[in-house]
Amino acid sequence: MPNITLGPDIVKALRPHSNLPFDCHLMISPADPYLEAFVEAGADIVSIHPEAGPHLDRSVKHIRSLGAKAGVVFNPSTPPDIIEFMMDDIDLILVMTVNPGFGGQSFITAQLKKIERLRAMIDASGKDIALQVDGGVTPETARLCVAAGATALVAGTAVFRGGPDRYAENIRALRGG
Numbered sequence: 001m002p003n004i005t006l007g008p009d010i011v012k013a014l015r016p017h018s019n020l021p022f023d024c025h026l027m028i029s030p031a032d033p034y035l036e037a038f039v040e041a042g043a044d045i046v047s048i049h050p051e052a053g054p055h056l057d058r059s060v061k062h063i064r065s066l067g068a069k070a071g072v073v074f075n076p077s078t079p080p081d082i083i084e085f086m087m088d089d090i091d092l093i094l095v096m097t098v099n100p101g102f103g104g105q106s107f108i109t110a111q112l113k114k115i116e117r118l119r120a121m122i123d124a125s126g127k128d129i130a131l132q133v134d135g136g137v138t139p140e141t142a143r144l145c146v147a148a149g150a151t152a153l154v155a156g157t158a159v160f161r162g163g164p165d166r167y168a169e170n171i172r173a174l175r176g177g
Contacts, residue, residue: 008041015042039066047071087125098135104157107136112148119149139173
């Protein structure tokens with residue numbers, strides 16, 4: 001298995017210590033060879049990029065057949081239409097508001113329109129699909145994302161800035177309090 005920073009072995013090691021859902025965003029290509037390993041290790045949700053394999057629909061259905069929820073991740077340049085005819089098989093949509101690869105990047109404001117578009121697609125489908133945003137999430141951008149229709153936010157730098165004594169305060173700020 002190639003060098004994956006937080007791979008199935010980490011998921012497997014952590015799984016016995018938490019009842020919280022494990023949401024695994026696979027930024028690997030191809031993703032298909034690793035789907036079973038992540039689910040077997042304890043992933044509850046496995047999200048993949050459309051660019052990570054030749055058949056997104058097949059990959060999403062395979063994740064669900066393994067007993068996990070399936071997510072689709074949109075890089076800033078990935079158009080929302082790619083999932084238009086797959087909504088029945090998607091449990092989570094993740095919009096990357098930075099180009100993935102490293103923390104601390106600035107939020108790409110143009111992605112708010114994509115969040116709005118995906119929110120409209122979800123609402124039109126009548127499905128209970130989580131709309132998650134990751135990248136450059138700060139107290140200011142968090143409010144914009146929620147206003148655009150996001151239901152979940154991923155924050156790294158904004159939570160950990162200032163060290164452990166600031167974590168609770170940083171999280172409160174992200175929640176708007």
